[in-house]
Amino acid sequence: MKTIMITGGAGFIGSHVVRLFVNKYPEYHIINLDKLTYAGNLANLKDIENRPNYTFVKADICDFDTMLQLMKEHHVDGIIHLAAESHVDRSIKDPFTFARTNVMGTLSLLQAAKIYWESLPETYEGKRFYHISTDEVYGALALTRPEGDADGRGPYGEDFFTEDKKYMPHSPYSAAKAASDHFVRAYHDTYGMPTIVTNCSNNYGPYQFPEKLIPLFINNIRHRRPLPVYGKGENVRDWLYVEDHARAIDLIFHQGKVAETYNIGGFNEWKNIDIVKTLIRTVDRILGRPEGADDDLITYVTDRQGHDLRYAIDSTKLQRELGWEPSLQFEEGIEKTVRWYLDNQEWMDNVTSGDYQKYYEEMYAKR
């Protein structure tokens, strides 16, 4: 039996990865290790919580002694590391928390894995440390084709993020993720640890905490609250349905080459303002509101500091070498996502109770 520790498994992407592995690999023991910060929510995993091949452990990845003890106790063979502070706006207000979790937390896991695996007779044989990272480490691309193609869609520039692109992070979030990527590669190059790093574009889908653009705006449209579009809404993001990311993680964990980097993305660039208009149209149609009824919710607010203009992932390597491709067209993915949030109002009400309102009041008081 293989034991795989998935960190951050109670968060947005992590919960989809845990669900996929628990369902697909009954012969594996899946340990979901999560601190349950504001972003972690065990309700994301209700459907699999009683499975015999699943264990949840509440712990902090920065707690080195506990990480080492857990790895020894459960004979961990593989680590899929997603635990992180993930929201750019929060990193601008509180960079220390991001350095602690994303850099020191990753280092603590690496060092615990090193000590545990090197204590075994087989050392690194059959082991894997897979670090989930972001396209934001590459910085920002230029918007050289602002009108896009003939259909008014992306690509919005000739340049893309390829695996050999120089790291140029701008926000405290992406700087901390970049540092963690460097540590992971250093553990391969220095100690021979079998590591893999992947850098993915923006994910969307069910169970995303409503501080991120898509779930926040769906909920605001439903309640007819203002939609705070940063700057002019011209920034471009490259969107991937979260289950497609989880499938890529499964494929790369099992078939990816040690020490390699793979970019994950679906060649699906959108300007923020076009996403916002699509969300309004979709929510209004599903709720039976007249077309255009909620257009006036769009509210242009002060831009995010250091706001990256454009992200666009080139995932050719992953498609060519491992045969991965996204399964969902964006229109289909957005329809599924909007319906999920509208159908799961109880989930939304639970995660937006308590401190959530306070966070938003403080955030917008400054704008």
Ligand code: NAD
């Ligand atoms: P998320 O914020 O939804 O979830 C993060 C999870 O990590 C939460 O469950 C939280 O409780 C847990 N966590 C935080 N600090 C911890 C600590 N110290 N110890 C243990 N657990 C801790 O994040 P997400 O959007 O699911 O992102 C997951 C990973 O994927 C992150 O590493 C992020 O950088 C990366 N990523 C995200 C996206 C995206 O679009 N969301 C895209 C590319 C890469």
Ligand code: DAU
């Ligand atoms: O690219 C991958 C990254 O995508 C991940 O590494 C991050 O963890 C994830 O949070 C995401 O970062 P972004 O900053 O791109 O996502 P966010 O949903 O916060 O914002 C998407 C775009 O929408 C961005 O250009 C900022 C804008 N925005 C966001 C919010 C929350 C607004 O205009 N208004 C908003 O209220």
